[in-house]
Amino acid sequence: MAVLKKVEQVMMALNGDEAVAWAVKQSNVDVVSAYPITPQTIIVERISEFVNNGEMDAEFIHVESEHSALTAAWGAALAGARAFTATAANGLALMWEILYITASTRVPVVMAVVNRALSAPINIHNDHSDTMGARDSGWIQIYSEDAQEAYDNTIMAFKIAEESLFPVMVTLDGFTISHTLQNVSVLPDDVVSDFVGVRRIPRIKLPRIHGDKEIPLMFNPKYPITFGPLDLYDYYFEHKVQQNEAMKETFPIIERVHKEYGEISGRSYEPVFMVPYRTEDADAIILGLSSTMSVVKKVVDDLRERGKKVGAIRLRVFRPFPADFLRRELSKFHAVGVLDRCISFGGEGGPLFNEVRSALYGLPSRPIVHNYIYGLGGRDLPRSLIVKIYEELLSARAEPEVPVVKYVGVRE
Amino acid sequence: MSTWRPDIKELAKREMQTRPFESGHRLCAGCGAGIIVRQIMMAARKSLVFVNATGCVEVATTIFPYTSWNVPWAHNAFENAAAVGSGIEAGRKKLLRSKRFDGDPDIELDYDVVVLGGDGGTYDIGLQAISGAFERGDKILYVLYDNEAYMNTGIQRSGGTPFGARTTTTPVGSVIKGKVQFKKPIVDIMVAHRIPYAATVSSAYWNDALVKFRKGLEAEGPAFIHAFSTCPLGWGCETAETVKIMKLAVETCVFPLYEVENGRYKLTGPSLAIAKNPDRKKPVEEYLKLQARFRHMFRPENKWMLEKFQEWVDKEWELLLKKSGF
Numbered sequence: 001m002a003v004l005k006k007v008e009q010v011m012m013a014l015n016g017d018e019a020v021a022w023a024v025k026q027s028n029v030d031v032v033s034a035y036p037i038t039p040q041t042i043i044v045e046r047i048s049e050f051v052n053n054g055e056m057d058a059e060f061i062h063v064e065s066e067h068s069a070l071t072a073a074w075g076a077a078l079a080g081a082r083a084f085t086a087t088a089a090n091g092l093a094l095m096w097e098i099l100y101i102t103a104s105t106r107v108p109v110v111m112a113v114v115n116r117a118l119s120a121p122i123n124i125h126n127d128h129s130d131t132m133g134a135r136d137s138g139w140i141q142i143y144s145e146d147a148q149e150a151y152d153n154t155i156m157a158f159k160i161a162e163e164s165l166f167p168v169m170v171t172l173d174g175f176t177i178s179h180t181l182q183n184v185s186v187l188p189d190d191v192v193s194d195f196v197g198v199r200r201i202p203r204i205k206l207p208r209i210h211g212d213k214e215i216p217l218m219f220n221p222k223y224p225i226t227f228g229p230l231d232l233y234d235y236y237f238e239h240k241v242q243q244n245e246a247m248k249e250t251f252p253i254i255e256r257v258h259k260e261y262g263e264i265s266g267r268s269y270e271p272v273f274m275v276p277y278r279t280e281d282a283d284a285i286i287l288g289l290s291s292t293m294s295v296v297k298k299v300v301d302d303l304r305e306r307g308k309k310v311g312a313i314r315l316r317v318f319r320p321f322p323a324d325f326l327r328r329e330l331s332k333f334h335a336v337g338v339l340d341r342c343i344s345f346g347g348e349g350g351p352l353f354n355e356v357r358s359a360l361y362g363l364p365s366r367p368i369v370h371n372y373i374y375g376l377g378g379r380d381l382p383r384s385l386i387v388k389i390y391e392e393l394l395s396a397r398a399e400p401e402v403p404v405v406k407y408v409g410v411r412e
Numbered sequence: 413m414s415t416w417r418p419d420i421k422e423l424a425k426r427e428m429q430t431r432p433f434e435s436g437h438r439l440c441a442g443c444g445a446g447i448i449v450r451q452i453m454m455a456a457r458k459s460l461v462f463v464n465a466t467g468c469v470e471v472a473t474t475i476f477p478y479t480s481w482n483v484p485w486a487h488n489a490f491e492n493a494a495a496v497g498s499g500i501e502a503g504r505k506k507l508l509r510s511k512r513f514d515g516d517p518d519i520e521l522d523y524d525v526v527v528l529g530g531d532g533g534t535y536d537i538g539l540q541a542i543s544g545a546f547e548r549g550d551k552i553l554y555v556l557y558d559n560e561a562y563m564n565t566g567i568q569r570s571g572g573t574p575f576g577a578r579t580t581t582t583p584v585g586s587v588i589k590g591k592v593q594f595k596k597p598i599v600d601i602m603v604a605h606r607i608p609y610a611a612t613v614s615s616a617y618w619n620d621a622l623v624k625f626r627k628g629l630e631a632e633g634p635a636f637i638h639a640f641s642t643c644p645l646g647w648g649c650e651t652a653e654t655v656k657i658m659k660l661a662v663e664t665c666v667f668p669l670y671e672v673e674n675g676r677y678k679l680t681g682p683s684l685a686i687a688k689n690p691d692r693k694k695p696v697e698e699y700l701k702l703q704a705r706f707r708h709m710f711r712p713e714n715k716w717m718l719e720k721f722q723e724w725v726d727k728e729w730e731l732l733l734k735k736s737g738f
């Protein structure tokens with residue numbers, strides 16, 4: 001990413017959780033509702049300190065479960081407040097029902113999810129089984145590569161959510177990002193505050209019989225609105241289709257907010273949906289999410305020095321799925337290895353692989369696509385194994401009839 | 413607080429003018445819940461907003477594209493209505509403090525939050541969220557409309573279903589006859605949270621009910637009201653007898669009327685009269701015989717069930733008398 005010094009930023013040593021907490025502190029958040037779960041706890045601890053020390057003017061609801069954490073955030077947002085919550089793994093699983101409700105009522109809550117493996121067996125370390133399980137729930141999902149990005153994404157998320165009326169999930173890898181100290185460029189409070197503004201309340205137009213008036217879309221006795229009614233077979237289907245179409249319309253909003261953020265911070269994240277790394281003239285590409293891609297990029301550098309034509313692409317936004325961008329970007333390569341840090345039991349490969357492969361299927365000329373499932377429960381993915389993946393991809397022959405799905409780094 | 417004397421004519425007039433809860437909703441004829449909602453609205457001095465747990469009231473009043481609510485209303489899920497209330501209250505608090513909407517003629521923030529749940533959403537699946545909200549002292553009025561089973565899904569037993577009652581999941585079989593357990597002591601559970609106000613309400617006694625709803629709305633902190641609600645479909649009773657049954661429940665002490673202010677129990681209305689004059693207490697049969705769900709208890713071989721029911725009512729009543737200083 002291009003770094004242009006636009007405003008004076010302070011370099012702070014923060015771990016990923018603290019970076020998120022700082023972003024929340026600076027983003028004029030009105031209500032925080034949260035329940036602790038490792039490795040997310042530091043986020044709520046820091047925010048609690050900010051609130052209790054008077055550094056942040058927010059209502060903190062100490063709920064009794066994650067289910068209520070998201071519920072209360074929903075209620076607060078309905079009341080017209082900017083609401084934030086955070087969770088991980090089983091906490092996200094407990095929220096599952098409310099994820100759908102939040103998205104389907106178009107309530108713009110922002111949530112940080114610190115990616116962690118799902119039970120059983122219980123495991124506190126990183127993989128993506130939690131947020132991948134939530135992929136169909138109607139939330140925008142943005143994956144962060146490091147603490148800096150966790151900070152930036154959280155700030156942008158409030159704007160994206162309120163302009164699109166979709167809830168936004170910002171993810172960061174458990175421990176790898178959440179608990180690792182990094183240098184993070186922190187913007188001045190007033191710059192962030194000006195950028196995000198206060199919570200925007202959209203206005204909706206009343207039908208003509210009510211006088212064509214535009215009324216605020218919030219809980220307000222002056223103009224009562226019924227939120228979350230019963231919707232039977234005569235309307236439900238249309239509502240779902242509209243919701244899906246509306247989600248596709250968030251692409252330009254996400255892009256614009258990134259551009260605006262780039263202008264104030266100098267960190268532009270271009271292109272927004274996927275970040276290519278040394279893909280020019282590359283034959284083999286590894287495509288994946290979040291912090292793992294830092295290591296992959298290092299391997300690309302090593303291999304490039306040895307004359308191998310390899311590159312990497314990091315997907316930043318998984319929902320909405322940028323299929324068009326992928327088609328444009330990926331068609332020119334010989335082989336693509338898709339990294340999935342998640343398993344889909346009984347399925348044909350991981351969720352990211354499935355989406356990538358099906359996005360490419362209709363192309364007249366498409367790359368060979370292999371799937372590599374790795375890192376479950378926090379298992380390390382050493383550089384040696386990434387080198388192996390590249391070697392395999394470089395020598396891959398025409399696409400076999402059966403997709404290649406391999407486990408990397410698992411004991412036989 | 414000097415006791416408010418509701419003027420029913422005045423209130424009815426106001427209701428006709430403002431119509432906070434429109435007619436044309438699809439609650440069954442004879443359903444007690446609609447009466448409860450209207451009584452809450454009549455008791456209010458401030459604007460109200462409603463949060464509804466999944467249940468009969470929710471599905472019958474908001475079938476898209478229609479709504480019966482002329483006040484802000486939200487439904488999220490079954491078990492979390494109280495948590496929605498907490499969120500709204502926190503959001504409102506912050507917005508008031510920030511003065512963000514001061515001077516905006518289109519936005520009003522001076523309202524009370526009412527959370528409405530049935531017995532399933534309160535006794536069972538929603539208990540955790542209510543307990544959390546009460547522990548935090550969030551200022552919401554939680555109203556339980558108790559029709560004593562999961563009526564919305566077709567009459568299955570809940571933690572609020574009384575002993576002996578026939579439901580679709582506690583059928584009267586050759587071995588097990590109706591529900592085996594008694595009702596969960598829900599008011600005591602709520603009072604144990606040390607909330608400032610809790611009460612029971614039978615809509616048949618509208619005066620008593622309105623006063624309690626107002627006290628609940630104006631309590632300094634969380635309030636809980638257990639409102640008794642007849643269900644003709646689930647109970648197998650005549651639609652025209654709703655009010656009569658709601659009265660008999662009180663007269664037999666199956667559902668005594670009382671309030672608990674800061675932990676102090678106090679009998680009210682007809683229940684206070686019974687405490688002073690025990691001869692007024694009617695036998696439970698008078699209440700039970702009007703409902704098909706208890707019909708099997710009147711067969712000679714099941715006489716023990718009536719006795720057991722009466723025994724439980726007597727014991728609970730004695731306990732309540734003691735708690736209320738009798």
